[in-house]
Amino acid sequence: MTFPRAVVTDQLGPPSNYRLVPHDPGQPGEGQVRVAIKATGISYVDVLTASGQYQVKPPVPFIPGSESAGLVEAVGPGVSAVRPGDRVAINGWGGLFADAAVVSARSVRRLPDAMDLVDAALFTVSYATGWHALVQRAAIQPGESLLVMGAAGATGYAAIQVAKHLGARVIASASSEEKRALALSGGADAVVDARSETWRDDVKAANGGKPVDVVFDPVGGEATDLAFRSLAWKGRHLIIGFPGGIAALRTNLPLLKGASLVGVDLRQFAQYEPDVSEANQREIFRLAGEGVLKPAIARRYKLDDFEAAMTEAASGTSAGRIVLVMD
Secondary structure, three states, X not given: OOOOEEEEEOOOOOHHHOEEEEOOOOOOOOOEEEEEEEEXXXXXXXXXXXXXXXXXOOOOOEOOOOEEEEEEEEEOOOOOOOOOOOEEEEEOOOOOOEOEEEEEHHHEEEOOOOOOHHHHOOOXXXXXXXXXXXXXXXXXOOOOEEEEOXXXXXXXXXXXXXXXXXXXXXXXXXXXXXXXXXXXXXXOOEEEEOOOOOHHHHHHHHOOOOOEEEEEEOOOOHHHHHHHOOEEEEEEEEEOOOOOOOOOOOOHHHHHHOOEEEEOOHHHHHHHOHHHHHHHHHHHHHHHHOOOOOOOEEEXXXXXXXXXXXXXXXXXXXXXXXXXXXX
C-alpha cells in the first residue's frame, strides 16, 4: 500500500530545510473536500513564502503550495458542488506540495472536460490576476496598447493571452531570447529586451512611435519608473507585484500624464467583490476549456525532486512555469 506524502518543514527557510515525509491529511469534515493531487504549480511567491520572506509568514509546520489540480476522493457533509471522481483545480495558502490534501469546498473548482490537469495546476491565480487587472482595474479597450513587463513569468504570460483575447495590441518585455520567443508564441505583437540600454525608445518604437496605454507590471524596482514614463495621456499602470523592489515613483508623473497608478490585489478583490471574482473565474475557465487561455510549462518535476523544482522556480530564469507532477 502506498501512503500519501507531503513536503514539510518546522523552520521556514531555503528548500534544503524541507523534507518529503509520509502525510495523510485525514478525511474531510463539514464543508471540506479531500483531493488526490496530481500536479502542483510552483510560483516565485510559493518559494518566497516557504523561505519566510513573504509579507505574511505562515505558521509551522508548513507545507508549501498554493495551486494544484487533482481528483476528488471524498466530500464532507454539506458539500454538493463536487463529488468523488471530479477533476478539480485547488487554490489555497499552503498544504499543496503533497499527494493529497483536505481543503475547503470553496477553494475547489470543477474543470472543463478539455482542460488538462497539469495546465489546471498552473492556471487559476495567474489568469484570474490577468483578467481582473485588465478588465476591472484597467478597463482596457480593443485597439489599446499594453506593455507587459516580466512577460515570460506566470502573470505576464497570462496577461498577454488575456489582452489579445480582449483585442489589445501587446508589447512584451523580457530578459532573454528564450523568454521573448515564449511571449511571441503566447500572442505578443512585439517584444523588447528588458535589459536594453535604450529600453524606453525600444518600447515606443515597438508601439509605432507612440506611448502605451496600459502597463502590466509584476516586476517593480527601477523598471517601474521607466515604464510609467512610457505611458500615454490617461494611461494606467497596473502594479501586480515587486520582486525587483518597491519603487519610489515621483508624484508629478501621474499629473503630467493624467495617468493612474493602479493596485491589483486578487486576494482582497475576492473578499470585497466575491460575485465579480466568481464571474471572472467562470469566464477564464470557460476560455481555458475552449483552448483560448493556456499556461506555458517550462519543466515538470516529480514530487521527489521538489528541492530542485523550488530552486529553479526561485531563480526566475525559466521561460514558462515549473510544475510538480505526482506519481
